[in-house]
Amino acid sequence: MFGLDKKDSTLLLIVALLTMLAPFIFNPFPTDSGLAQFNAGYPDLMQRFVIFGIFAIGFNILFGLTGYLSFGHAAFLGVGSYSAVWMFKLLSMNIVPAILLSVVIAGLFALVIGFVSLRRTGIYFSILTLAFAQMSFALAYSVLTPLTNGETGLQLTLDDPRILGSSATADGSIPVTNLFGLEMRSAYDLVIGPWSFTFSAGYYVCAIVMLLSFYLAIRIFRSPFGMMLRAIKSNQQRLNYTGLNPKPYTLAAFVISGMYAGLAGGLMAAMDPLAGAERMQWTASGEVVLMTILGGAGTLIGPVLGAGAIKYMENIFSKINDNVLHGWFAFLPDGIEDAIVFIIHPFVGKGWHLTLGIIFMLVVTFLPGGLVEGGQRIARLFNRKKADDPKSASTEPAE
Amino acid sequence: MGILEVKDVGKRFGGLKALSDVNLSVAENTCHAIIGPNGAGKSTLLNCLVGKLIPDTGSVMFQGQSVLGRSPHEINQMGISRVFQTPEIFGDLTVFENMMIPLFAKRDGAYRLHAIESVMNEKSLIEEAEKMLEEVNMLDKRHMHSASMSRGDKRRLEMAMCLVQSPKLLLLDEPTAGMARADTNNTIDLLKQIKDERDITIAIIEHDMHVVFSLADRITVLAQGTPLVEDAPENIKGHPKVQEAYLGEAH
Numbered sequence: 001m002f003g004l005d006k007k008d009s010t011l012l013l014i015v016a017l018l019t020m021l022a023p024f025i026f027n028p029f030p031t032d033s034g035l036a037q038f039n040a041g042y043p044d045l046m047q048r049f050v051i052f053g054i055f056a057i058g059f060n061i062l063f064g065l066t067g068y069l070s071f072g073h074a075a076f077l078g079v080g081s082y083s084a085v086w087m088f089k090l091l092s093m094n095i096v097p098a099i100l101l102s103v104v105i106a107g108l109f110a111l112v113i114g115f116v117s118l119r120r121t122g123i124y125f126s127i128l129t130l131a132f133a134q135m136s137f138a139l140a141y142s143v144l145t146p147l148t149n150g151e152t153g154l155q156l157t158l159d160d161p162r163i164l165g166s167s168a169t170a171d172g173s174i175p176v177t178n179l180f181g182l183e184m185r186s187a188y189d190l191v192i193g194p195w196s197f198t199f200s201a202g203y204y205v206c207a208i209v210m211l212l213s214f215y216l217a218i219r220i221f222r223s224p225f226g227m228m229l230r231a232i233k234s235n236q237q238r239l240n241y242t243g244l245n246p247k248p249y250t251l252a253a254f255v256i257s258g259m260y261a262g263l264a265g266g267l268m269a270a271m272d273p274l275a276g277a278e279r280m281q282w283t284a285s286g287e288v289v290l291m292t293i294l295g296g297a298g299t300l301i302g303p304v305l306g307a308g309a310i311k312y313m314e315n316i317f318s319k320i321n322d323n324v325l326h327g328w329f330a331f332l333p334d335g336i337e338d339a340i341v342f343i344i345h346p347f348v349g350k351g352w353h354l355t356l357g358i359i360f361m362l363v364v365t366f367l368p369g370g371l372v373e374g375g376q377r378i379a380r381l382f383n384r385k386k387a388d389d390p391k392s393a394s395t396e397p398a399e
Numbered sequence: 400m401g402i403l404e405v406k407d408v409g410k411r412f413g414g415l416k417a418l419s420d421v422n423l424s425v426a427e428n429t430c431h432a433i434i435g436p437n438g439a440g441k442s443t444l445l446n447c448l449v450g451k452l453i454p455d456t457g458s459v460m461f462q463g464q465s466v467l468g469r470s471p472h473e474i475n476q477m478g479i480s481r482v483f484q485t486p487e488i489f490g491d492l493t494v495f496e497n498m499m500i501p502l503f504a505k506r507d508g509a510y511r512l513h514a515i516e517s518v519m520n521e522k523s524l525i526e527e528a529e530k531m532l533e534e535v536n537m538l539d540k541r542h543m544h545s546a547s548m549s550r551g552d553k554r555r556l557e558m559a560m561c562l563v564q565s566p567k568l569l570l571l572d573e574p575t576a577g578m579a580r581a582d583t584n585n586t587i588d589l590l591k592q593i594k595d596e597r598d599i600t601i602a603i604i605e606h607d608m609h610v611v612f613s614l615a616d617r618i619t620v621l622a623q624g625t626p627l628v629e630d631a632p633e634n635i636k637g638h639p640k641v642q643e644a645y646l647g648e649a650h
Contacts, residue, residue, distance in 0.1 A: 222518060225513050226514070231492060235489050238487040238489060240471040241487070
């Protein structure tokens with residue numbers, strides 16, 4: 001299907017189903033139940049899942065395949081966001097030109113930064129990308145204020161020209177982002193009994209873009225280019241003596257992953273038309289590294305899983321405060337209740353980073369292949385159990 | 400005029416004179432061995448031929464073109480392949496993928512962005528890769544992770560990766576170093592077969608005299624950075640200068 005083999009087609013199909021049905025999957029709890037706070041099926045968060053999924057898929061093309069660890073990818077995301085917001089200010093509120101420009105500008109940025117950074121390998125490469133990203137952050141934060149509006153961040157105003165659109169709507173407010181008239185904010189609530197599911201236009205636009213990016217990533221992974229990138233990670237010396245020049249390959253991978261980051265940044269601005277310098281900070285660059293490693297670097301689905309896991313924790317775990325904890329453990333005698341809340345308190349709410357850190361440590365130590373390896377191990381365990389059962393063993397095709 | 404002409408090559412590392420006045424001519428479709436005691440400059444000479452080092456003086460011509468100042472991948476594209484002392488393969492890739500990379504390099508040159516096509520659609524290259532693997536008896540191992548193979552298999556794979564590009568000149572850097580006798584003999588047989596069946600020139604650096612005398616048509620003895628003698632194998636064996644170089648003047 002679409003030039004993919006059976007295994008990859010299945011994977012693509014599963015991801016397509018999951019993203020399309022996400023409003024159901026992430027809202028398993030009735031709205032009024034105590035567990036409703038674990039529902040992640042609201043548009044804002046689902047958009048973040050897929051947007052950061054795109055960011056991580058792109059990052060994985062560089063890091064997962066070539067092994068070059070960039071610590072500055074958030075710069076491309078930030079540049080993408082700024083470009084998109086400028087398109088909304090100058091041209092129109094349609095997201096297509098905005099996203100196209102953010103991909104192109106991020107690609108050009110990546111070309112320049114990659115050209116310089118790729119003169120070094122290993123830790124020096126990482127440090128160079130980090131330096132470039134921090135320079136971009138500093139420029140956006142203070143020096144280039146006319147372009148980026150500094151600390152406040154770039155926002156839409158009523159005096160923006162928007163030559164192909166209108167500066168203000170009829171009732172005098174700032175127009176909203178749209179895809180040829182389909183407003184990104186529009187949403188439909190489906191209420192079934194106690195459950196409520198929100199279908200937002202913005203989420204589905206992001207999800208379709210994510211599926212396209214994922215499909216493109218599979219094609220890259222299976223292409224001669226993808227194989228060369230893995231060869232670069234494996235043995236550059238042999239590659240040189242085999243008549244191949246690794247530099248253009250790594251630069252192309254760097255630019256492609258920069259364009260993915262720009263796409264993610266553009267989509268972010270398309271969902272919520274503002275851009276701030278903090279998107280370029282080194283913590284944001286570090287986050288995508290965590291996502292990729294947590295999910296499984298070099299695997300196809302890993303980065304998406306990692307992005308989802310981290311964004312879920314950031315938004316859901318951080319909401320569990322002391323009151324919620326007291327509510328959960330109210331059935332216990334007061335002393336014990338307080339003690340348990342005291343123990344759990346540092347790991348939730350504002351302390352969610354601690355939980356993330358522990359999970360990350362456990363994954364890196366026991367599952368170096370990330371969540372994907374965890375899944376594979378469970379599947380293998382499952383298969384072995386099946387194989388022990390002679391009846392099912394005969395029906396299962398040999399691997 | 401040989402396929403490879405080395406003229407007056409000299410190379411210093413600080414105060415150490417690694418090579419001086421090296422003149423060497425490798426005739427087409429022969430096997431030329433370069434032998435010499437440790438520190439004679441054999442590896443330095445080889446590195447000058449493949450673009451890893453640039454000699455301070457002299458010239459290196461391959462088929463009438465200078466290789467000096469060219470990078471290793473350009474020199475490979477001219478038709479020179481190199482086998483390393485410790486096998487250099489793509490350990491993270493399968494045996495089959497290891498074979499595909501040199502084939503892509505040969506067909507597409509040093510760089511081409513093939514990002515959308517599938518490797519599996521390259522039917523003719525796949526056929527070529529499998530044919531070569533069959534020739535070195537590794538077809539059954541094609542889905543193996545190449546890092547997990549024995550050293551002998553890695554060596555054979557590396558050789559196959561070089562040969563599948565049908566190079567004009569194959570450079571071998573101590574191909575049997577650290578090998579068991581049986582593996583060494585297998586390698587000799589493989590090289591003999593390559594020599595007989597293909598239009599290929601082989602230049603080999605070797606310690607093992609057994610290997611040298613079973614393969615070489617011509618031998619150059621290098622000592623202290625300069626060629627001592629160049630002659631046919633039967634004349635080298637008893638040559639007094641060679642014995643002196645190997646045993647040392649003090650004896």
